[in-house]
Amino acid sequence: MAELQKKSTVSKHLWLIYAISIILLGFIWYYEWILGLIMTLLLSASIYYSVRTEQTMINETEKYISTLSYRVKKVGEEALLEMPIGIVLFSEDYVIEWTNPYMNQFAEEDTLVGKSLNVLSETLIPNIKENKDDIWIGLGEYDFETTIKREERLLYLFDRTKQSEIQNLYHNNQTVLFIIYLDNYDEITQNMDDTNKSQLNSEVTSFLNNWSTQNGLYLKRTSQDRFLAVGTKEILDQLEQTKFDILDEMRELNPADQFSPITLSIGIGVGEETLPGLGQLAQSSLDLVLGRGGDQVAIKDEEGKVRFYGGKTNPMEKRTRVRARVISHALKELVVASDKVIIMGHQTPDMDAIGAAIGILNIAQTNGVEGHIVFDPDDVDTAVYRLVEAIKADADLWQHFIDPETAEDLVTSRSLIVIVDTHKPSMVVDKRLLSKTEYKVVIDHHRRGEDFIDNPTLVYMEPYASSTAELVTELLEYQPKGKKLKMLEATALLAGIIVDTKSFTLRTGSRTFDAASYLRAKGADTVLVQQFMKEDLDLYIRRSKLIENAKLYRDSIAIAKAETGDVFSPVLIAQTADTLLTMSGITASFVISERKDGRIGISARSLGDINVQVIMEKMNGGGHLTNAATQIEDTTIEDAESLLVDILDEYYEGRDTE
Numbered sequence: 001m002a003e004l005q006k007k008s009t010v011s012k013h014l015w016l017i018y019a020i021s022i023i024l025l026g027f028i029w030y031y032e033w034i035l036g037l038i039m040t041l042l043l044s045a046s047i048y049y050s051v052r053t054e055q056t057m058i059n060e061t062e063k064y065i066s067t068l069s070y071r072v073k074k075v076g077e078e079a080l081l082e083m084p085i086g087i088v089l090f091s092e093d094y095v096i097e098w099t100n101p102y103m104n105q106f107a108e109e110d111t112l113v114g115k116s117l118n119v120l121s122e123t124l125i126p127n128i129k130e131n132k133d134d135i136w137i138g139l140g141e142y143d144f145e146t147t148i149k150r151e152e153r154l155l156y157l158f159d160r161t162k163q164s165e166i167q168n169l170y171h172n173n174q175t176v177l178f179i180i181y182l183d184n185y186d187e188i189t190q191n192m193d194d195t196n197k198s199q200l201n202s203e204v205t206s207f208l209n210n211w212s213t214q215n216g217l218y219l220k221r222t223s224q225d226r227f228l229a230v231g232t233k234e235i236l237d238q239l240e241q242t243k244f245d246i247l248d249e250m251r252e253l254n255p256a257d258q259f260s261p262i263t264l265s266i267g268i269g270v271g272e273e274t275l276p277g278l279g280q281l282a283q284s285s286l287d288l289v290l291g292r293g294g295d296q297v298a299i300k301d302e303e304g305k306v307r308f309y310g311g312k313t314n315p316m317e318k319r320t321r322v323r324a325r326v327i328s329h330a331l332k333e334l335v336v337a338s339d340k341v342i343i344m345g346h347q348t349p350d351m352d353a354i355g356a357a358i359g360i361l362n363i364a365q366t367n368g369v370e371g372h373i374v375f376d377p378d379d380v381d382t383a384v385y386r387l388v389e390a391i392k393a394d395a396d397l398w399q400h401f402i403d404p405e406t407a408e409d410l411v412t413s414r415s416l417i418v419i420v421d422t423h424k425p426s427m428v429v430d431k432r433l434l435s436k437t438e439y440k441v442v443i444d445h446h447r448r449g450e451d452f453i454d455n456p457t458l459v460y461m462e463p464y465a466s467s468t469a470e471l472v473t474e475l476l477e478y479q480p481k482g483k484k485l486k487m488l489e490a491t492a493l494l495a496g497i498i499v500d501t502k503s504f505t506l507r508t509g510s511r512t513f514d515a516a517s518y519l520r521a522k523g524a525d526t527v528l529v530q531q532f533m534k535e536d537l538d539l540y541i542r543r544s545k546l547i548e549n550a551k552l553y554r555d556s557i558a559i560a561k562a563e564t565g566d567v568f569s570p571v572l573i574a575q576t577a578d579t580l581l582t583m584s585g586i587t588a589s590f591v592i593s594e595r596k597d598g599r600i601g602i603s604a605r606s607l608g609d610i611n612v613q614v615i616m617e618k619m620n621g622g623g624h625l626t627n628a629a630t631q632i633e634d635t636t637i638e639d640a641e642s643l644l645v646d647i648l649d650e651y652y653e654g655r656d657t658e
Contacts, residue, residue, distance in 0.1 A: 086144065086157030090117055094125050103157075106139050124155075136160070172234035176270045177278040178217070178227075179286045180208065183263040183294035185225035204262065207253055211246055215239060236270060236299070240309070244297045247310040251295070263295040271301035292447035292613075293463040293625070306450050311611050311625065324471075327460045328478035331441060334458060335367045338416035338439060342407055344374035344429040346422040348381050348570055351532070352467045353421040354388075355496030356443065358489050359472035360418050361400055366482035372410065374429045375401040382539065383571035387492060387532045394488055404430035411436040418443065421468040423461060424451040424622075443471055445500075447613055449622040463624065466512040469496030473515040490524035495532050502578060506626060539572060546576045546591060553645065554652065557610070558586045561637050562593035570601055574629065577605040588612060592640050599631040600640045610651070618647045 028035055087100040094117045103112055106120070117124040121137035128148055135146050137157075143164040144157040182204065189197050201224070208227060212219035215238065217231040250264045267286025269278040285298035288306065292298075296310040335341055341364040345353030357373045364371030380388055392398050402410070411417070411433055418441045425431050434440065434453065441458045445465040465471050473493055476485065497516055501508045504516075520526070546568070550560035558580040562568055573591040580589035588606035595601045602619065604612035605627055612628040619640075621630020632640055 084159060086155070088112075088117075088120070088155040088157070090153050090155070092153070094118075094128070136164075172232060172237075174233040174270065175275070175278060176231045176233055176236045176268060177275075177282040178229035178231065179267045179282045180227035180229060181265045181267075181286055181290070181294075182225040183265050183290075185262060188262055189224075200262070203253060204250075207250065211249075233270060236268065240299075240307075244309040247295060247297065265289040265294040266297040268297065268299040270299060271303070277302070288448055288450075292449075304450075308614065308617065311447075311614055321474075324474040325478045327458070328475040330458055331363065331460075331475060332367055332479060334416050334439060334441060335364055335369050337414075338369060339412055339414045340364075340370040340372065340410065341416045341418060342372055342374060342411050342433060343418045343420065344407075344433065345420050346424075346427040347376075347429060348379050349375075349384060349429075350381070350421075350496075350571065351384055351387060351492070351499040352469050352496035354384060354391075355492040355494070356420040356468040356472045358391075358397070358492045359469065359476055360420060360443070362483060362485055362489055363472075363476060363479050366479050368482075372400050372402045372407065374404055374407045374433070376404060376429055379429075381569050381571045382536065383569075383575075384532075386534070387495065390488060390528075390532070391492075394486075397486070397488065404433070407433055408436070413437055415439065416441065419453060420444070420472070422446070423453055423459075424449060425453055426451055443468055443475075445471060446622065447624060449617065464509065466507045466509065467497050467500035469493045469500070470512055470515045473497075473518055474511070477518060485519075485522045487523040487525060490519045490522040491528050491532075494519045494524040494526070495529045498529055499533065507624065535575075542568070543572060543576050543579065546573070546593070547579060550580055550589075553648065556585055556587040557648065558583065558589040559641065559644070560589070560591045561641055564594070564637055566594065567596050568593040568601075570595065570603065570629065573601060574603040574605075577603040581605045581607065590644060592637055592644070594637065595631065597631075599633050600635050600637060602630050602632070602640060602644065604628045604630075615644075615647055615651055618650075619643065 028039055029037075084102060085100075086103045086106075088096055088103060089098040091097050096112045096115050096117060096119075099112050104110075106112070108119075112119065117128075120139060123135065123137060124146070127135045128150065131150065133148055135148070137144050137146055139157075142159060142161045145160045147156040147158070149155070189200065192200070205221060208219060211217075212229055215231070216235050217229045219227055219229045221227050244266070247264055251261050253261060265286060267282045267284070267289055269281025269283075269285060272278045272281055281300045281302065285300040285306065288300070289296045289298045289308075292308075292311060296308055299307045299309075341360070343357045343360045343364075345357055349357075361371045361373055391401070407430060413436070415437045416439045417433055417437055419428055420443050422428060423442050423444045423446065425434055428434070438455070438457070440453055440456045441460070442453050442456045443460045445462055445468050447463045448461055460471060460475075462471055469492075494516060497512065497519075498504070501512060504512065516524075546560050546562060549562070550558045553559050560576060560580065562573075573593050577589045577591045580586055580591070588604070588610040590612075591603045593601055602616070602621070604616055604623070606612045606625070608626050611625045613623045613625050616623055616628035616630045619630040619632060621628060623629055632643075635643075
């Protein structure tokens with residue numbers, strides 16, 4: 001075509017030359033007619049030749065265009081009918097009106113025409129309605145990248161099966177790092193003789209070697225209580241399908257009858273391209289597991305998302321006085337180096353949060369540092385109302401309680417912020433305070449979740465403890481003998497322990513009684529604690545109405561829900577869950593109600609057979625194995641109940657397959 005355009009341009013230039021030649025020829029005839037005659041003959045011959053040539057070129061051009069048009073039409077027909085690309089036309093009702101022959105191989109009958117787009121993929125129609133331009137669908141053994149032309153009601157399907165296979169191969173062969181830790185190895189082997197210790201090491205090593213060989217992992221023991229394993233994403237996917245039943249199998253391993261079975265914690269890093277990055281993810285996962293009490297698996301990817309498995313047993317108490325003394329000394333150093341100590345618990349504080357905060361206040365005053373407790377007077381539940389009133393009656397103690405706005409004015413870059421009874425920034429009284437200083441201490445007894453205070457200077461998290469008040473009481477014992485613990489302060493700490501242990505019936509260890517004994521010696525009044533814990537008759541009646549609505553699920557799970565529009569406090573639904581758990585045959589209880597902030601609250605309790613923490617975590621909550629809760633936004637009580645039932649079914653199905 002370019003050659004034709006070039007010839008056309010030359011022709012135009014040639015005729016311009018002829019025109020000029022005719023003008024010059026006129027002058028020649030005027031002065032020399034013989035020469036003019038000769039030139040006229042020559043010019044005529046040239047013009048004749050040019051006309052013939054141009055006509056030939058025009059004929060050739062017309063022939064070329066005709067041939068090209070035919071070829072283009074032919075190519076279009078072949079592309080439409082024979083190329084390995086699927087083409088589908090559909091109606092406004094999403095019914096297939098025409099397909100090219102390539103699509104016939106995917107028809108169960110002779111043709112796809114007249115059938116809904118759902119026969120290709122059930123995701124097609126929803127994606128078209130959502131104005132998607134490109135999606136992937138599967139047809140039999142093929143994967144197609146589908147381009148959607150909504151205005152033309154047209155689909156183009158490009159075979160991407162090979163690309164999908166390469167992606168799957170890359171996904172399956174990604175390196176995965178496992179750090180395996182024997183939770184209670186030191187405690188179990190502490191009093192063992194060499195023979196039994198050697199037997200235990202041999203049994204554990206043999207067990208883990210068999211497990212790694214069966215699953216295609218490379219395993220190496222790096223210390224007495226730690227192993228390192230390397231595998232692939234495909235192996236990890238297979239292990240996730242088994243719900244990591246190695247946890248249960250290891251718990252049943254008991255080579256010597258004189259000691260308790262050993263448990264495993266596994267931290268897994270996946271998705272990071274570099275090996276150092278994988279190592280950091282795996283170690284971070286293991287830290288998260290140990291912060292939740294061990295006997296679990298945590299899988300963390302490069303985006304920071306975490307998946308948990310296990311955690312079905314109550315953690316065994318394994319805190320030592322040495323750790324409490326070390327933490328107490330470290331806390332003292334931080335307090336002394338600060339200009340003031342700002343203490344805050346979680347929103348809608350309970351007895352444990354207030355008691356622990358008062359204990360930290362005493363530590364600050366003992367070391368001669370100004371201390372303040374952040375307290376929102378508009379966020380007080382009736383369960384702690386009597387305790388707050390008693391604190392208000394003590395002017396010397398009440399002056400250290402400040403509202404969040406005052407706290408923001410007081411805090412400086414040298415201040416120390418101590419967070420008690422929570423580790424989630426979303427749950428503290430005033431999240432803004434966390435960014436005011438770099439010095440932060442977290443003291444909590446809950447199992448660690450994904451949401452955690454950023455860059456804390458000191459962390460004292462013990463899921464084995466009954467309450468944060470118990471942890472703070474132990475820290476008080478190792479502080480300098482300065483300011484004496486007042487009766488009301490000791491009583492507030494004891495109230496926190498009694499409430500969280502349900503009067504020493506749940507999550508109670510020997511250290512719990514030691515802490516209670518210490519507080520009693522410091523003047524804690526048990527009668528006053530009972531007065532703090534008294535409830536109003538109206539609240540008792542409301543709780544009874546909730547219990548009346550309870551229904552049994554799977555024969556032993558009680559689920560109670562409030563009526564729509566009926567608002568209950570978190571403490572009241574927690575008390576209702578506790579009461580349901582005391583009923584005969586009930587192993588777990590869940591209470592659902594609306595909250596005053598518009599969210600739906602769920603309080604969960606169990607006797608230990610069901611890990612309610614895992615269930616609540618799937619609903620963006622958390623807690624302990626036997627005590628957990630969550631708050632859900634933008635939902636209804638009915639939808640929350642339906643979601644809870646689905647998660648319970650998934651929990652039981654997963655446990656049954658183990």
